[in-house]
Amino acid sequence: MFMKNKCLILAVSSVLLSACVTDPYSGQSRMSKTAMGTGIGAAVGAGAGTLFGGNDWKNAGLGALAGGAVGAAVGLYMDNQEQEMRESLQGTGIEIQRSSENTLNLTMPSSITFGFDSAQLTPQAMTALDSVANILNHYPESNITVTGHTDDVGSESYNLKLSDQRAGGVSNYLVQRGVNYARITQQGMGKSMPKVPNTSEENRAQNRRVELAIVATQSSAPQGANPQQQPQGGMQQQNYPQQPQGGYPQQGYPQQQSYPQQPQGGYPQQYPQQPGYPQQQYNYPR
Numbered sequence: 001m002f003m004k005n006k007c008l009i010l011a012v013s014s015v016l017l018s019a020c021v022t023d024p025y026s027g028q029s030r031m032s033k034t035a036m037g038t039g040i041g042a043a044v045g046a047g048a049g050t051l052f053g054g055n056d057w058k059n060a061g062l063g064a065l066a067g068g069a070v071g072a073a074v075g076l077y078m079d080n081q082e083q084e085m086r087e088s089l090q091g092t093g094i095e096i097q098r099s100s101e102n103t104l105n106l107t108m109p110s111s112i113t114f115g116f117d118s119a120q121l122t123p124q125a126m127t128a129l130d131s132v133a134n135i136l137n138h139y140p141e142s143n144i145t146v147t148g149h150t151d152d153v154g155s156e157s158y159n160l161k162l163s164d165q166r167a168g169g170v171s172n173y174l175v176q177r178g179v180n181y182a183r184i185t186q187q188g189m190g191k192s193m194p195k196v197p198n199t200s201e202e203n204r205a206q207n208r209r210v211e212l213a214i215v216a217t218q219s220s221a222p223q224g225a226n227p228q229q230q231p232q233g234g235m236q237q238q239n240y241p242q243q244p245q246g247g248y249p250q251q252g253y254p255q256q257q258s259y260p261q262q263p264q265g266g267y268p269q270q271y272p273q274q275p276g277y278p279q280q281q282y283n284y285p286r
Contacts, residue, residue: 143215191207
């Protein structure tokens with residue numbers, strides 16, 4: 001067990017050392033999601049590699065390479081998408097956050113998205129969503145969940161309906177701009193999930209929002225990044241020859257010897273007569 005844990009530590013430590021980068025937009029130091037994805041993928045791959053038995057060092061290394069390649073590919077995919085989002089939406093008022101699960105979150109406050117008590121998109125919101133749609137179309141290997149939220153003013157049923165209509169308005173606009181509708185899921189949460197307490201008008205304005213969660217799919221990793229590993233130290237499965245198309249040819253066996261058939265009506269009942277032998281004469285004395 002100690003050896004396996006040591007393999008895991010060595011597999012990911014070098015990646016995590018280089019994971020911190022500086023955000024060019026905020027100036028703050030943060031962890032690169034590409035490096036984070038590589039580290040997580042390497043750790044999972046290394047752990048899976050040791051389950052095969054045999055040489056734990058070798059298996060952990062192979063598993064770390066495979067898992068790290070997939071994690072790095074997905075992380076890089078989302079890194080590039082995040083960078084384009086930040087560049088395109090800078091100055092629009094839309095918040096962009098990146099989670100550790102390779103999810104990009106966009107928060108659109110109601111002050112730039114909808115009018116008061118309305119689900120009609122503002123021209124400012126349409127301009128911002130044009131940029132969002134273009135980037136989503138450029139990165140098709142991701143799914144989008146659109147969620148609407150309201151403040152606590154009004155009844156629960158009314159706010160739930162309004163939040164769903166606002167989520168639908170954003171979703172429909174993205175579809176009109178070419179985003180595949182199969183990638184989009186929408187939902188309205190009403191006032192059930194406030195971002196901040198509804199204690200002031202400023203806080204209520206923050207709670208009136210629409211959020212887009214962009215999640216990378218596994219297919220965003222390039223083909224071949226997850227090679228199949230053969231178990232080490234175990235019995236290899238024997239490859240048997242495949243049956244040829246059309247089946248195997250019928251092997252020829254010697255034909256059974258043919259015997260003459262009995263003539264119709266049977267054989268004639270005529271047998272040669274036994275030859276007669278002369279009767280021996282005995283003369284007995286009288």
